[in-house]
Amino acid sequence: MQETIIGQTNPLAMLFFFLFVAATLGITYWAAKRTRTTSEFYTAGRSITGFQNGLALAGDYMSAASFLGIAGLVALKGYDGLIYSVGFLVGWPIVMFLIAEPLRNLGKYTFADVVAYRLKQRQIRSAAALGSIITVILYLIAQMVGAGTLIKLLFGLSYEVAIVSVGVLMILYVLFGGMLATTWVQIIKAVLLIGGATILVFFIMLKMGFSYGDLFGQAAKMYGDKILEPGGLFTNPIDTISLGLALMFGTAGLPHILMRFYTVPDAKEARKSVFYATGFIGYFYILTVTIGLGAAVLVGQSAIAGIDKGGNMAAPLLAEALGGHVFLGFLSAVAFATILAVVAGLTLAGASALSHDLYMGVIRRGVSNEKEEMKVAKAATLSLGVTAILLGLLFKGQNVAFMVGLAFAIAASANFPALLMSIVWKKFTTNGALASIYTGLILSVVLIVLSPTVWVDIFKNPTALFPLKNPGIISFPAAFLIGIVVSLLLPEKAAEEKFIDEKIRSYVGIGAE
Amino acid sequence: MQRSKQSTKMLDDPDFRELMRRKNAVSLALTLIMLVMYFGFIMLIAYYKPFMGIKIYGAIPIGIPIAMGVIVFSWVLTGIYVMWANSNYDSLVKKVIAKVEI
Numbered sequence: 001m002q003e004t005i006i007g008q009t010n011p012l013a014m015l016f017f018f019l020f021v022a023a024t025l026g027i028t029y030w031a032a033k034r035t036r037t038t039s040e041f042y043t044a045g046r047s048i049t050g051f052q053n054g055l056a057l058a059g060d061y062m063s064a065a066s067f068l069g070i071a072g073l074v075a076l077k078g079y080d081g082l083i084y085s086v087g088f089l090v091g092w093p094i095v096m097f098l099i100a101e102p103l104r105n106l107g108k109y110t111f112a113d114v115v116a117y118r119l120k121q122r123q124i125r126s127a128a129a130l131g132s133i134i135t136v137i138l139y140l141i142a143q144m145v146g147a148g149t150l151i152k153l154l155f156g157l158s159y160e161v162a163i164v165s166v167g168v169l170m171i172l173y174v175l176f177g178g179m180l181a182t183t184w185v186q187i188i189k190a191v192l193l194i195g196g197a198t199i200l201v202f203f204i205m206l207k208m209g210f211s212y213g214d215l216f217g218q219a220a221k222m223y224g225d226k227i228l229e230p231g232g233l234f235t236n237p238i239d240t241i242s243l244g245l246a247l248m249f250g251t252a253g254l255p256h257i258l259m260r261f262y263t264v265p266d267a268k269e270a271r272k273s274v275f276y277a278t279g280f281i282g283y284f285y286i287l288t289v290t291i292g293l294g295a296a297v298l299v300g301q302s303a304i305a306g307i308d309k310g311g312n313m314a315a316p317l318l319a320e321a322l323g324g325h326v327f328l329g330f331l332s333a334v335a336f337a338t339i340l341a342v343v344a345g346l347t348l349a350g351a352s353a354l355s356h357d358l359y360m361g362v363i364r365r366g367v368s369n370e371k372e373e374m375k376v377a378k379a380a381t382l383s384l385g386v387t388a389i390l391l392g393l394l395f396k397g398q399n400v401a402f403m404v405g406l407a408f409a410i411a412a413s414a415n416f417p418a419l420l421m422s423i424v425w426k427k428f429t430t431n432g433a434l435a436s437i438y439t440g441l442i443l444s445v446v447l448i449v450l451s452p453t454v455w456v457d458i459f460k461n462p463t464a465l466f467p468l469k470n471p472g473i474i475s476f477p478a479a480f481l482i483g484i485v486v487s488l489l490l491p492e493k494a495a496e497e498k499f500i501d502e503k504i505r506s507y508v509g510i511g512a513e
Numbered sequence: 514m515q516r517s518k519q520s521t522k523m524l525d526d527p528d529f530r531e532l533m534r535r536k537n538a539v540s541l542a543l544t545l546i547m548l549v550m551y552f553g554f555i556m557l558i559a560y561y562k563p564f565m566g567i568k569i570y571g572a573i574p575i576g577i578p579i580a581m582g583v584i585v586f587s588w589v590l591t592g593i594y595v596m597w598a599n600s601n602y603d604s605l606v607k608k609v610i611a612k613v614e615i
Contacts, residue, residue, distance in 0.1 A: 079565075082580045083558060089584050090551045096591050097540040097547070213571040220572035228574050229566040230558040237559030244555050271598055275591045282584045289581075500520045507533055508606050510613065 004320055005328070006313055009156035012329030013336075017155070020188075020337050021169065027184045031177035038373045041178035042109040042352050043262040048183055050269035054276020057260050059186030060345040061088075061251075061277070062193055062284055064338045065146055065404065070285070072311025074292025075304050078219070078227030081292055083234060085285035087244055091251025092281065096274040099252050102423045102506040104261045104270040108513050110349075111258040111415065112357045115422045118498035119430040122362045127437040129357035131414040132255040134441065136350035136384075137391070138407040139254075140343060144392030145400045147339040153313060154332035159396055166336075167389035170344040174351065174381045179263055182344045189334075189341035194280060196334045197287040200315065203322040204294035215290070218297045227296070239468050243405070246472035250408030253415030256349035267509050291315050298322070347384050354380035402453040405470050406444060413440030413475035421483055423506060426499045428483070429492035436483030440475050447471035523613060532605040539597055543590055554583050 035041050048056065066088060073081030107113035112128035144163055151162035173181045208214045219227055234240045251257065261270045295304060295314035299321055307313045316335070320328040355377040360368055418436045421428045448454055450466035468474075505511045523529050557565055557579065565576030 079576060079580075082577075086551075086554065086580050086583050090547065090587055093547045093587050093590050093594075094544060096594055097544045213573065216577070217572040225566065225568075225572070225574070228572065229576060230562050234558055237556070240555050240559055241552065244551065248551060268599075268603065271595055275588075275595045278588045278591045282588045286581060286584060500524055503533075504520055504523055504529070507536060508529070508609055510610065 004307070004317060005325060006307060006316055006320065007153055007156060010154065010325070010329055010332060012325055013155055013332035014329075016330050016333035017336050020192075020333055024169075024173065024181075024185050024188065024337075024340075027188075028173050028177035028181040031181035031184065034180055035176070035178040036374075038109075038356075038370060038377060040180065041374060041377055042259075042348075042356065044179040044183055046263060046265050047180075048263040050264055050272030051276055052183070052187060053260055053264050053269065053273035055190045055280060056183045056186040056263075057257065057273060057277035058280035058284070059188075059190035059193075059341050060256055060260060061281055062190065062338065063143060063146075063342045064150055064335050065142070066285075067193060067197070067288060067338060068150065068312045068315055068335060069310070070288045071292040071295065072304065072308070072314040074289050075295040075299075075314035076301055076311040077231065077233055078223070078293075078296070079230050080233035082289050083230065083240075085288055087247040088251075089278070089282050089285055090244075091248045092274060092278040094248060095252045095257070096271060096278070098420060099258070099423075100261055100270045100274050101267040103258060103419075104264065104267045105506050105509045105512040106423070106502065107262060109259070109262055109356045110352050111253075111255060111419055112353065112361070115418050115433060116361070117422065118495045118502050119422070119428075119433055119492075121366065123430055124433055125357040125361035127434050128415070128418065129353040129362075131410060131418075131437055131441055132353035132357070133350055135253075135255055135407050135411050135415065136346050136353070137387075138403045138410070139256075140346050140350070140388045141391050141395055142400050142403040142407070143339060143343050143346065144388055145395050145398065147336075147343070148392060148396065150312060150335060150339070153308065154316060154335060160393060163389055163392040166339060166343060167385055167392065169340055170347055170388075171382060171385035173340075173344045174348050174385070175378055179348060182341075182348050183260075183263060185337075185344055186341045189337045190280065192334045193338055194284055194287075196331050197284060197291060199327075200319055200322070200331070201287050201290050201294070203327075204290060204298065204318070207298060207322070208294075215293055215297065219293050222297060223301065236468075238473065239470070242468050242473035243470040244472070245476050246405065246408045246412045246470050249412035249416045249472075249476060251411075253411030253419065254407075255353060255411075255415070256345040258415075258419075259349045259352060260345075266512070291318060294318055343388065347381060347388065350384045351377055351380040354384065399458055402448060402458075405453065406448045409444040409448065409471050409475060410441055412472055413444050413479045414438075415440075417476070417479040417483055421480070421487075423502075425487075426496055427487050427491065429487040429490060429495055431490045431492070432483045432485075432487030435486040436479045439482040440479035443475035443478055444471050447474060523609070526609065526612065528605060528612070529609050532602070532609060535605070536602060539594065539602075543594055547587065547590060550583060550586060554579065 116124040148159040148162045295318040299317045304314045319331040359376045418433045452464040455464045566574045
């Protein structure tokens, strides 16, 4: 078994990490001087180019879980890990074909702007904001708990220190630098992550004589042909389809992803940014698969599972084996940066739902001044950041793996159907939207609690009351069905009349902000 | 209601109708291709496991290039959409906007 310094304090990793923090705080200082209005705070003044936003979207989406987690899953489970990386990518074309351009043309700061466009503002905004905030909080908890555990392994810092430092840094970025700083943190992180993964793959292929045949051949020789074939993780087809639905349409309902489309000047740039993002993320996932397989061959499954049962240390162990302490230090710092960028994006999306949708739209009924909204946005950022730190500490040692699945299920069932129907369907009504959002939300939560992932794994009951691990296959169609039925039963004349304007703005962009 | 009047006029404009028709057709077709591709992939995993294990090059079974293919082709589809929109959709949008502004 290979000697490893993983789990000990790693001064090189600290050094790289401090460089990253210094650079990003410098950017935050620069961005703070350019973040005075709410439009600058929420959307970086719509000044981001399609290419930059593509990188930032990739930075928002590629979490440490997808880097370390999928590499580990491939290392330990082989092909099944690959199925995950495919699932996490296929939502992007859907974002492009159905959502990106209308969202950019119709909205201002949040996706609730679009749902509420011709419906009753206050009711829709409270429901949509609830969907956003629950998605964001679940995602944040999963990220924070993951961050604490990973940083403990990579840097040798205690869980609590890790959570507090991640929380404080993300609050600083968002509070002072707003969307501009958050965007650049994500761009830098995406470049570092994709660059680091590329170097790691280069090292693997150097060992393998640049032959994928050799890499796969050795993996098959060591672990049998089974590692290269679909195996035990996806035995139930209905379960797989259910997860597939949640991943595919959840991507198109994640508030922190949707919010990024307001940072570009127009629909054309929005569409370009999805193309770049899909390319970067797809390339990254293909690298991740190579890294996982490389780790299985060059480090060994038992060594990987010996340090962390989930396999999260596969990529770092491989980096140490191939590039020594320096490369391990670099990759550890990249993983830390990855977590920071994702939580910063989530915090900003959550804060915009709290301040723009709930405070401005619901409590102040849309009447307020710039100065007040900015104050509220900053207060929302601070309270959400502190909440994230507290929840991170509270959930220490808990099994939070189901939370990302639940976040995707809610995004797919509560956020996406209402958003899509509001864009394309003339007869969609306020009551229909409310029924759709609450149906998606309640079904997702209730079915996940009754599913094997929570009812059996966490509450330790012998059998699950709902057989599937992900509720997508029920909650996603149900949200559409209920939305349609309620809209047809209780028509809303005013909303139907306003559809003409919405349609023109959605297709042509006249009047877009 | 100046704006609504203008909107109603625009809605009857043949160019605007053509623009909507094309955009809907392209978006819908690409979405369907995506759904068929991804859920086809899932069906292969679920029901045709032995097929996914057929070796095509050394130890590499066909399931590997299929999975990679889904990733690459998803990206290609987004590229096709951008190319279509840049060359086709944008010029129609310009034409429609020009009419309104006259």
